[in-house]
Amino acid sequence: MANPKSAYSVSSKKEKSNTHIIVVWVDNEAGVLARVVGLFSGRGYNIESLAVAEVDAKRNISRITIVTTGTPQVIDQIKLQLKKLVPIHKVADFKRNDKSVIFKEMALFKVVGNPGKIKKAINACKKYNAVILDKTKKSNVIQITALRRDIDKMTKNLKKLGLVSVSRTGAVAMTRGDKIFN
Amino acid sequence: MSKLYSGAEIVFKCLEDQDVEFIFGYPGGAVLPIYDELKNHNTIKHILVRHEQGAGHAAEGYARSSGKPGIVLVTSGPGATNVVTALTDAYMDSVPLVCISGQVPTHLIGTDAFQECDTTGITRPCTKHNWLVKDIKDLSKIIHEAFKVATTGRPGPVLVDIPKDIQFAKTSYSKPKFEKKLNGKSLNHFAQKDIDKMIDLMNKSKKPVIYSGGGVINSGPEASDVLRELVELTGFPITSTLQGLGAYLGDDNQFLGMLGMHGTYEANNAMHDCDLLINIGARFDDRITGKIDEFSPKSKKIHIDIDPSSINKIIKVDLALVGDVKEVIKGINKTLKKKNIDLKKSNKQKIAKWWEQIQKWRTKNSLNFINSDETIKPQHAVKRLYELTKDKDTFITTEVGQHQMWAAQHYKFNKPNRWMTSGGLGTMGYGLPAAVGVQIAHPKKLVVDIAGEASVLMTMQEMSTAVQYNLPIKIFILNNQYMGMVRQWQELLHEKNYSESYSEALPDFIKMAEAYGCKGIKADKPSELDEKIREMVEFDGPVIFDCRVDPNENCFPMIPSGKPHNQMILGPGEKEENKITGKGKALV
Numbered sequence: 001m002a003n004p005k006s007a008y009s010v011s012s013k014k015e016k017s018n019t020h021i022i023v024v025w026v027d028n029e030a031g032v033l034a035r036v037v038g039l040f041s042g043r044g045y046n047i048e049s050l051a052v053a054e055v056d057a058k059r060n061i062s063r064i065t066i067v068t069t070g071t072p073q074v075i076d077q078i079k080l081q082l083k084k085l086v087p088i089h090k091v092a093d094f095k096r097n098d099k100s101v102i103f104k105e106m107a108l109f110k111v112v113g114n115p116g117k118i119k120k121a122i123n124a125c126k127k128y129n130a131v132i133l134d135k136t137k138k139s140n141v142i143q144i145t146a147l148r149r150d151i152d153k154m155t156k157n158l159k160k161l162g163l164v165s166v167s168r169t170g171a172v173a174m175t176r177g178d179k180i181f182n
Numbered sequence: 183m184s185k186l187y188s189g190a191e192i193v194f195k196c197l198e199d200q201d202v203e204f205i206f207g208y209p210g211g212a213v214l215p216i217y218d219e220l221k222n223h224n225t226i227k228h229i230l231v232r233h234e235q236g237a238g239h240a241a242e243g244y245a246r247s248s249g250k251p252g253i254v255l256v257t258s259g260p261g262a263t264n265v266v267t268a269l270t271d272a273y274m275d276s277v278p279l280v281c282i283s284g285q286v287p288t289h290l291i292g293t294d295a296f297q298e299c300d301t302t303g304i305t306r307p308c309t310k311h312n313w314l315v316k317d318i319k320d321l322s323k324i325i326h327e328a329f330k331v332a333t334t335g336r337p338g339p340v341l342v343d344i345p346k347d348i349q350f351a352k353t354s355y356s357k358p359k360f361e362k363k364l365n366g367k368s369l370n371h372f373a374q375k376d377i378d379k380m381i382d383l384m385n386k387s388k389k390p391v392i393y394s395g396g397g398v399i400n401s402g403p404e405a406s407d408v409l410r411e412l413v414e415l416t417g418f419p420i421t422s423t424l425q426g427l428g429a430y431l432g433d434d435n436q437f438l439g440m441l442g443m444h445g446t447y448e449a450n451n452a453m454h455d456c457d458l459l460i461n462i463g464a465r466f467d468d469r470i471t472g473k474i475d476e477f478s479p480k481s482k483k484i485h486i487d488i489d490p491s492s493i494n495k496i497i498k499v500d501l502a503l504v505g506d507v508k509e510v511i512k513g514i515n516k517t518l519k520k521k522n523i524d525l526k527k528s529n530k531q532k533i534a535k536w537w538e539q540i541q542k543w544r545t546k547n548s549l550n551f552i553n554s555d556e557t558i559k560p561q562h563a564v565k566r567l568y569e570l571t572k573d574k575d576t577f578i579t580t581e582v583g584q585h586q587m588w589a590a591q592h593y594k595f596n597k598p599n600r601w602m603t604s605g606g607l608g609t610m611g612y613g614l615p616a617a618v619g620v621q622i623a624h625p626k627k628l629v630v631d632i633a634g635e636a637s638v639l640m641t642m643q644e645m646s647t648a649v650q651y652n653l654p655i656k657i658f659i660l661n662n663q664y665m666g667m668v669r670q671w672q673e674l675l676h677e678k679n680y681s682e683s684y685s686e687a688l689p690d691f692i693k694m695a696e697a698y699g700c701k702g703i704k705a706d707k708p709s710e711l712d713e714k715i716r717e718m719v720e721f722d723g724p725v726i727f728d729c730r731v732d733p734n735e736n737c738f739p740m741i742p743s744g745k746p747h748n749q750m751i752l753g754p755g756e757k758e759e760n761k762i763t764g765k766g767k768a769l770v
Contacts (some may be wrong), residue, residue: 008495027457030314030316031302031303031314032308034303035306038306038307042307043220073494073498076494077494080490080491080493081491083491084310084489084491086310086311086331095609153708
């Protein structure tokens with residue numbers, strides 16, 4: 001295990017860690033996010049990113065999407081421990097490289113500089129569904145949606161094109177086709 | 183329009199509908215409306231403790247010995263923070279508690295008001311669930327749900343935080359609805375084919391061992407009956423965790439004694455060498471497994487547990503049956519009988535050699551100790567206590583440390599719910615208040631707290647509670663003047679540097695007993711021990727028994743840190759060759 005729980009569980013075998021996306025449906029009530037996040041920190045699991053919002057106002061259900069890494073044993077524990085929480089309805093989990101699932105993150109870039117540089121920046125963003133949200137003579141706010149590694153790449157590349165501020169969300173996920181999570 | 187009740191009245195209406203008879207609690211500003219209402223409900227008796235931690239442990243003792251949830255009532259702020267240790271203890275050992283705490287009025291929450299704390303925030307990681315009641319209309323529903331969460335599935339503590347203004351506010355009362363499912367969290371997930379598979383494994387096994395735990399106790403007395411039937415039907419050897427003691431007969435020939443860090447040689451070696459390990463209601467705790475890489479390396483493993491998250495958490499198993507232990511074993515026994523598989527006969531030859539091997543291990547007599555005529559050996563004291571109380575239906579609680587392990591090793595339990603000890607959290611100071619709770623649940627029975635002098639001082643104030651309610655609990659202190667387990671580890675691991683583990687200026691326990699208004703008894707010599715124990719048992723009232731024992735005695739056998747089951751330290755003569763080295767030293 002990545003994080004030995006006790007004296008005796010110092011394992012000499014190293015299992016491979018994988019990145020997983022865990023999706024949880026919860027009652028949208030006070031403290032529910034703290035319960036989920038507290039479970040992760042209390043048991044020493046990672047959170048790489050987190051996205052949460054209400055998805056069903058009538059039934060009062062929120063959907064939490066958590067990106068985490070762990071060995072298969074740890075990922076199983078995360079799911080089983082989450083299922084024990086009273087306000088949690090269901091838990092789904094996907095490997096990051098699962099082709100049947102769409103993962104997306106969104107980022108806002110503020111680029112400041114002369115029009116030539118800004119244009120170059122916009123061009124660089126084009127293949128990631130770029131949308132210009134704000135425009136002045138000296139600056140632009142560009143929104144892109146992409147995978148994490150693409151956003152990482154863009155944040156690096158845009159530095160020389162006048163990037164001054166980045167704001168980004170955690171990943172959200174949805175299955176392809178007509179299937180839904182059960 | 184139905185009748186309107188205040189929040190405080192609703193609390194009691196809920197408790198009445200849940201058949202609550204006792205509340206363990208301590209009043210304070212933020213729960214005064216609830217305390218004011220107490221007088222109108224004579225089916226519910228309040229037990230006034232001397233510290234909120236005591237209320238929590240007393241409720242644990244009550245719950246564990248009776249099978250009913252324990253109820254705790256505390257005030258806001260320090261009342262709530264004092265009960266956190268007991269809630270954590272109950273969480274680790276799966277004891278159903280419902281804790282009701284007062285909170286500052288709603289409009290003051292978040293203002294750092296007097297005796298305000300974020301109770302639901304603090305208790306979130308040590309309860310199964312908790313609620314802050316913000317609307318009087320939710321109160322009855324929440325309290326009934328709290329009882330349901332505490333008592334279903336793997337039991338555990340819950341907390342309901344009620345602001346003072348909610349206790350005064352009025353609304354109508356709704357009775358509990360018992361059919362409500364907790365987000366579909368059902369309990370039994372095993373199928374007949376799993377049972378068939380298990381029986382197939384049992385049939386093939388040549389070296390089986392059953393390892394049962396606290397889950398059998400939590401499943402109710404019937405679970406112990408069916409477990410005994412299963413052991414009888416199969417002829418398999420059985421060992422038990424600390425929490426599982428009493429589920430199976432402690433003095434039966436098929437019982438190998440407790441396993442784990444201070445378990446018997448035969449139990450631990452059977453765990454290590456077996457080819458089939460059947461875990462019933464236990465959780466592969468680190469005190470049980472020893473080094474996990476070398477844990478039971480040659481066995482197929484079956485795990486029966488009500489909590490799916492216990493499966494494959496520490497040890498990967500070959501077959502898991504998720505469900506109430508009682509129901510699963512019933513299913514196994516039924517199938518065994520229906521298919522007319524007499525494992526006891528058909529397996530007899532197959533496992534005869536295994537039993538021979540176990541007998542060989544037994545000859546090591548690993549619980550042996552060198553007795554003395556001059557000083558009382560603590561093991562001897564526990565053995566005498568057992569011999570002199572075994573014909574009574576005795577309830578034993580303990581504190582935490584060497585005395586706890588000696589009690590587990592030398593006191594033999596033949597019934598479930600007779601043994602209350604803090605296993606998971608290892609809370610010193612658990613035993614005395616737990617004894618208070620046990621005695622409340624069983625007023626006519628003999629209740630003994632086998633204690634250490636260091637542990638018992640942590641919650642000694644609860645003697646006052648025992649005296650107030652005429653609870654004839656017996657505090658049997660194995661007084662060695664040391665924090666014995668700390669001293670033992672310092673001897674084995676830290677070159678006998680007994681840093682801060684000796685208690686100077688211990689109180690005179692006899693005078694202390696007298697000051698509390700109970701009886702004090704002291705025993706110094708082995709020759710007077712029996713007579714003094716009889717005096718304690720026969721005295722009608724609470725007793726503090728100061729049993730002066732050998733201060734240098736160590737608790738053996740022992741699996742040293744970082745070692746597997748088959749490398750135990752047996753006794754004083756053996757330990758040199760089995761020194762704890764390297765990494766093992768850093769382990770807890």
